[in-house]
Amino acid sequence: MKADFSRLMAKRGLDAFIVGGGEHANSARYYLTNGAHVTGGYVVQARDGEPLVVVNGMEIEEARKSGHRCLTYGDLGYGELYREHGAQQASVLMYGRLLEQVGLASGRVGLYGVDDINATIERVQRLRAHYAQYEFVGEDSPTLFDEAQRTKDAAELARIRSVAERTNAVVTQVWDFISSHRSDVSGRVVDAAGQPLTVGAVKRFARRALLDVVLEDTGMIFAPGRDGAFPHSRGDDPTELLMGVPIVFDFSPRELGGGYYHDMTRTWCIGHVPPHVQALYDDVMTAFDLALETYALGKPTHTLQEAVLDFFEAQGHPTARTHPNTMEGYVHSLGHGIGLNIHEAPSMHHLKREDVFEAGNVVTIEPGLYYPDRAVGVRVEDSFIVAEDGQLISITPFKKDLLLPLSGSA
Amino acid sequence: MKADFSRLMAKRGLDAFIVGGGEHANSARYYLTNGAHVTGGYVVQARDGEPLVVVNGMEIEEARKSGHRCLTYGDLGYGELYREHGAQQASVLMYGRLLEQVGLASGRVGLYGVDDINATIERVQRLRAHYAQYEFVGEDSPTLFDEAQRTKDAAELARIRSVAERTNAVVTQVWDFISSHRSDVSGRVVDAAGQPLTVGAVKRFARRALLDVVLEDTGMIFAPGRDGAFPHSRGDDPTELLMGVPIVFDFSPRELGGGYYHDMTRTWCIGHVPPHVQALYDDVMTAFDLALETYALGKPTHTLQEAVLDFFEAQGHPTARTHPNTMEGYVHSLGHGIGLNIHEAPSMHHLKREDVFEAGNVVTIEPGLYYPDRAVGVRVEDSFIVAEDGQLISITPFKKDLLLPLSGSA
Structure with a gap:
């Protein structure tokens, strides 16, 4: 600080x-x-x-x-x-x-x-x-x-918590917006008039909702199917949402005009969840929980990444450790610091071994699995504050449901 | 290009x-x-x-x-x-x-x-x-x-024209939004319920309108009174709009997610125009027209700035040429190139004398006068394309009225 x-x-x-x-x-x-x-x-x-x-x-x-x-x-x-x-x-x-x-x-x-x-x-x-x-x-x-900047003072943490609360409120609105649609006979997600819901329409809705809470979008990812299998593909506006196709929604708003970020990711399947997506999702959530169990104040940050690598490799997934240039399996690091930069210290990468968890850190934890040939990516991400007493406190309370059911209420 | x-x-x-x-x-x-x-x-x-x-x-x-x-x-x-x-x-x-x-x-x-x-x-x-x-x-x-980047090709010019059209449409909406208010007995601009209209509310309206046309705000200036007398002061959200107080509205949106900019400025007085503001405005508009008359393809860009300096100085205004560190009078350059950067080549500064007008340039012309002690700033800015045939074509058609009358229709 x-x-x-x-x-x-x-x-x-x-x-x-x-x-x-x-x-x-x-x-x-x-x-x-x-x-x-x-x-x-x-x-x-x-x-x-x-x-x-x-x-x-x-x-x-x-x-x-x-x-x-x-x-x-x-x-x-x-x-x-x-x-x-x-x-x-x-x-x-x-x-x-x-x-x-x-x-x-x-x-x-x-x-x-x-x-x-x-x-x-x-x-x-x-x-x-x-x-x-x-x-x-x-x-x-x-x-x-x-x-x-790796550790935040009380004034910074108050702003970071506020950005987190507003971001989670917007994600709730995005969920409700999508959920208000229905499906048509060809498995598309459509509005009451039968018009298909597109990636562009969801992003537009989210960006407006952000402005209402004095935040701004910075490169939102809303990427269905194969697009979601490339961790940084952002999704194409004209793409229509389809039932049962997993969507990676990685959302990193910041204070309007520049300032502190929040970072969170959810993976949603609309209407129903195909078994192969559920299987990947279960592995990702096990990795997520394993990371939290592995955490301790003062511990090297890369130990969390290594626990997750061990687990994913035991499940048979290629990783950036077993296959350094892999585009399949677990291809990135477990998380990163966040603040005035979307990516900052501490790193959790297994090849960057300097950092330990300190009070005042704000970090993401975001395991993911990607299979472009099967057109599926799954990632789940929360942001956390390392409190004075060493507790790792999630500031991303939004539910982690994979299934997003349609109510057709709109 | x-x-x-x-x-x-x-x-x-x-x-x-x-x-x-x-x-x-x-x-x-x-x-x-x-x-x-x-x-x-x-x-x-x-x-x-x-x-x-x-x-x-x-x-x-x-x-x-x-x-x-x-x-x-x-x-x-x-x-x-x-x-x-x-x-x-x-x-x-x-x-x-x-x-x-x-x-x-x-x-x-x-x-x-x-x-x-x-x-x-x-x-x-x-x-x-x-x-x-x-x-x-x-x-x-x-x-x-x-x-x-100093000269734009046809594909770039098409995008720049589109950003210009959308920006001008949003400025029309902002004008109409403000105009729909009324004044109260203490000279504040208020809505139908008597709630004061603030700088923050106008900026919020403009940012939403930009999203609707797939543009984003990048540091909008909406600066009443003394704030407007500092060319880069952006205006404070809580400031209430008052009748007869000049507002500098400098608006530079770009394509959503990064891309080409438009840049335009208007100065508005709501309800009535005090004579000292009108006098400054008349000088600024004379300078604006003088710049256009001075323009020719192939001419050094700084000659426009010098024509405007000559005029403002003859009118008794301090300038950055007569008083290099002045905070009063005409304190900046006449204009700048615009494209993927809000400020790029060509420069029009009287101390930067390399550039000449070339086909494919996109430039702003933005004379202004600033008197912080009198709490008044006036600036008017359009963006222009230098066409193949050498014509300087404005891409900022929005009217240049100083007086913004209230209809109280809201």
Whole structure:
């Protein structure tokens, strides 16, 4: 959490960091500015210091919503630098002024945020050529921000719980919406007028329901049949829903305009459940329960993945451990951290073995089985908070029924 | 446009490029994959060659929607590399395999896309240390992609026109929604039940209307009074709308799930227009018309900005040219290119003087005047296509009325 920055910076020998880049998908910027909507600029912070936000003058009022000290490019003389030195050198000279503002005359400076790869390469070359007194460094994962964001403080957990509650309410509405349909003679799911229900219509319904609770969709998967057998296939809008065809519904809304995510998956069969789908589903649910039984505070996270791998392999499923490039069976990791990023620390992958469960983690558990040749995928996912007392608390209460019966009430 | 890649790569001495990074805000990836929803991986292309898309096996079906040749990490042996060499070195070795796949044994390789700044720094160091046969380079703006995307082909223009039509239809709905209200004795805008209309309610209405036409909001500005006097202040949800207070409504939706943008701004006064607002509005509209008169195919883009600067300065307004760090008067540039990015080439800034108007450009024209101390901002913005015959064609037909009268019909 943010309170860890001084310690985590000391561990890395960092005297300061500068977060740059744009607004979108830039969780380091969001984290530091408390979600202020600034489209560019910098956040600079010295070890043991507070963040300083520097933005285009047009965005100063939004920047102030961060609660931090804010300055404009103009306050740092950017306009004059630009006219005298051109865009590239002006940008280099700004870094020195940023660091002076937080009292750093020399030292090691970590560069973070999200930006164009090509621009980062050029900028770092210029910074290193210009400044003898500063060492500008990058960092591999797990980074300063990976480690800070891996545990959430009370304010973050309150927001995460709220997103979870609203997401579960929307899933209830989606279930009821589908359930209100009926089937026709050819096994299609249709409305009262006989019009087929499509993937696109379900997604549209879900997106509207999200807006009503001030959330937004970020790449919802609603994937029937063979599409659901590829874990990241999102489903095609024109696809009509059919009775007895399993649908993977992986739903990861976040706060409207950017912010904290929830992540959950259900697999639904409308009307009836074919036996081969039920068999896969039972294996997935056994794996799910096994993961929860294996969990303990302080335990390496990959032990849960390994318990699930052992089980699936014993059941005869190919896995990413027995068949590294497999597209069948259990092809992904058991779960991941979630917060301002849909995927963040801790990892549960069996090949990434650094993480242990800590209080303040928020993680998903999401075993799945995929057989493209049989046009079936099954995945079930909840999100969990690791509480202060070590309990793993689900924040995804929605029922895990595989069978979604039709009421034809609509 | 994409047809220019060979020429633009030759001009830069690039034998290939590799686009990496994530899905969000990564317009280079979107551009090359035709909007396929892949969350990571690479697109690699040799000069005079076709794109190759390489993704996690889970995303192969989505990747294929690009219409290009697609491979999985597994196809390139990533799993084995990971186990043998660890994550960092495996990633380095993958770059060599990507380049082999497009037939490049040695040469100069541009790196593009959007990624974590810290990760880019580390990755480039490792690539340069490992490969003697390849030179990995970044690039400052205007980049290969800036130049390619600066002109749109027919398929892109068709999508851009469609986004424009749908956006204008939504603005009509927003106007009608506000207009259906009435005023109360204290000058608030209220519904039939006397409940005040807020910024949040208008934004909610607009976001729902966007979903209905398969668009999504990306940082809408609906900023009354002093908020509107800061060009990028977005407006606060609880703010109640008041009669006669100018509102800056800057609306930049894009295709749902990522894609092409439209960008337009209107300034509205509900019920009546105070004379000082009308005076600023008249200056802004004169500047708008002046920009259109100044336009010609092949002309440097900054000449429009300079015509507007000359006019505003003659009217006594401070500008970013006379007062470089001003927060009052005309504080920004006249316009910008728009496409898969909300801001892209060509620029119209008076300090960026490289661009000329070319057929296939899509640009905004958006003069504005801002006086925070008087709590008033005025901006009017349309988007335009530069047609084959050189005509500058507005794709933002919505009326430019300043006065939004209330009908009280709701």
